[in-house]
Amino acid sequence: MAKHHIEATVNGDAVEFLCETEDTLLDVLRDTLQLTGSKEGCASGDCGACSVTLDGRLVCSCLVLGCEVAGRKIETIEGLAKGETLHPLQKQFLEHAALQCGICTPGFLVAGKALLEKTLDPTETEVRYWLAGNLCRCTGYDKIVSAVMDTAAAMRKG
Amino acid sequence: MRYEAPDSLEGAVALLAAANGDARVLAGGTDLLVQMRADVLEPELIVDIKRIPETRAVTEEKGGWRIGAAVTGAELKEHPRLKKVWPGVVEAANLIGSTQVQGRATLGGNLCNGSPAADSVPALIAAGALATLAGPRGKRDLPVEDVMLGPRKLALQKGEMVASFLLPARPARSSDAYLRFIPRTEMDIAVVGAGVSLTLDGGGVITAARVSLGAVAARVLLVSEAAQAIIGSRLDKPAQDRLEAAARAVCRPIDDKRGTIEFRIDVAAVLARRTALIALDRARTN
Numbered sequence: 409m410a411k412h413h414i415e416a417t418v419n420g421d422a423v424e425f426l427c428e429t430e431d432t433l434l435d436v437l438r439d440t441l442q443l444t445g446s447k448e449g450c451a452s453g454d455c456g457a458c459s460v461t462l463d464g465r466l467v468c469s470c471l472v473l474g475c476e477v478a479g480r481k482i483e484t485i486e487g488l489a490k491g492e493t494l495h496p497l498q499k500q501f502l503e504h505a506a507l508q509c510g511i512c513t514p515g516f517l518v519a520g521k522a523l524l525e526k527t528l529d530p531t532e533t534e535v536r537y538w539l540a541g542n543l544c545r546c547t548g549y550d551k552i553v554s555a556v557m558d559t560a561a562a563m564r565k566g
Numbered sequence: 567m568r569y570e571a572p573d574s575l576e577g578a579v580a581l582l583a584a585a586n587g588d589a590r591v592l593a594g595g596t597d598l599l600v601q602m603r604a605d606v607l608e609p610e611l612i613v614d615i616k617r618i619p620e621t622r623a624v625t626e627e628k629g630g631w632r633i634g635a636a637v638t639g640a641e642l643k644e645h646p647r648l649k650k651v652w653p654g655v656v657e658a659a660n661l662i663g664s665t666q667v668q669g670r671a672t673l674g675g676n677l678c679n680g681s682p683a684a685d686s687v688p689a690l691i692a693a694g695a696l697a698t699l700a701g702p703r704g705k706r707d708l709p710v711e712d713v714m715l716g717p718r719k720l721a722l723q724k725g726e727m728v729a730s731f732l733l734p735a736r737p738a739r740s741s742d743a744y745l746r747f748i749p750r751t752e753m754d755i756a757v758v759g760a761g762v763s764l765t766l767d768g769g770g771v772i773t774a775a776r777v778s779l780g781a782v783a784a785r786v787l788l789v790s791e792a793a794q795a796i797i798g799s800r801l802d803k804p805a806q807d808r809l810e811a812a813a814r815a816v817c818r819p820i821d822d823k824r825g826t827i828e829f830r831i832d833v834a835a836v837l838a839r840r841t842a843l844i845a846l847d848r849a850r851t852n
Contacts, residue, residue, distance in 0.1 A: 412569065428567075429568065429569040432599070452600045452603065452604075453599075453663070453664075454664075465638075465669040466666050467666050467670050468667070468670075471594075471595050471596055471599050471600070472595065473592070473599070473614075475569045475571075476592075476614055523665075537665075537752060538665050540752045541663065541666045541667060541753065542664075
């Protein structure tokens with residue numbers, strides 16, 4: 409069977425790629441488009457390391473087929489920083505040392521940014537529930553949650 | 567493996583009906599893709615239904631609400647009015663998985679995955695929801711409790727798919743609720759789930775009720791004995807006891823790593839009571 413020819417938008421850029429039916433969006437991002445920031449942890453939607461937004465909606469890219477995204481807009485970790493300028497959440501992750509091995513970090517950043525786009529005034533409980541689908545086996549979450557809370561506070565002040 | 571994304575129900579049904587091998591409907595994919603990855607399923611054809619307008623819409627109909635089979639949990643949560651009328655259905659759907667999973671998981675998928683532990687199914691059954699099936703001979707409605715026959719077994723015929731759900735019109739002083747037991751606070755599969763929907767008269771007496779229990783039998787159960795146990799009452803202590811006894815009596819659970827038979831039966835009774843009390847409280851203020 410011929411490969412699917414898909415056109416989509418990734419981080420604001422028009423892209424086209426070929427994929428097999430069984431290729432996930434994560435496979436396409438990493439192996440075809442060479443956007444290797446999104447990580448494969450569990451490949452079953454449990455760990456969140458492959459988090460991206462699809463038409464603005466936070467999803468696990470391991471649970472999306474590449475051929476599903478025709479005409480859709482995808483935002484990945486590579487779209488967070490603007491050139492050399494880090495997103496405020498990325499800066500706070502550095503401030504708080506909210507990472508160790510780094511595998512989960514892209515997913516936390518994409519998920520955290522998605523939360524901050526919904527609300528700049530989340531409670532700690534809201535942050536923890538929102539990020540419950542992102543697993544970290546190093547930091548114990550407190551630094552990550554603090555980084556999101558402080559970013560929200562900083563962004564509220566503008 | 568073929569992939570098709572038709573833009574009409576007729577197109578989807580034609581593809582499903584003409585498939586030679588295993589054909590699977592793709593809605594949110596949160597179960598299907600995992601099962602494909604684990605080689606549990608190797609479909610010949612995948613029919614993505616998300617480009618079909620009927621599967622993606624939430625609309626008012628006959629005083630009730632029609633919810634497309636491919637509407638996501640996140641979309642249900644954000645709907646401005648649905649949660650007020652059917653809080654139990656929305657909270658049940660919102661218990662499924664993480665934020666990421668909520669961005670994809672759907673009511674249609676939760677039902678058609680065929681798990682007795684599906685969270686949204688007891689809530690839909692308690693709500694008296696109808697599943698509208700599209701098939702080669704047109705559409706037909708099936709009560710949600712009749713869609714699932716057993717684990718991974720559905721009453722759908724070849725070429726049929728769930729297109730949408732119809733939640734009926736709500737009388738005044740009606741509400742619903744859903745509770746599940748899991749050993750964690752989030753991100754787990756129900757050990758037991760309970761959905762209750764009820765209507766009160768002006769004096770606070772229950773005039774109509776539906777009770778549904780999940781993960782205590784091979785399919786999600788509509789427990790009419792439990793509903794009868796509380797209709798005509800104000801859910802006082804004797805009615806609560808009758809409800810618990812009826813819930814216990816209907817359970818035929820399995821022993822597995824999530825819970826023993828005895829534990830599930832106990833929890834089913836407790837959850838049925840607590841869920842009914844939440845629904846009652848909500849109905850009083852509706």
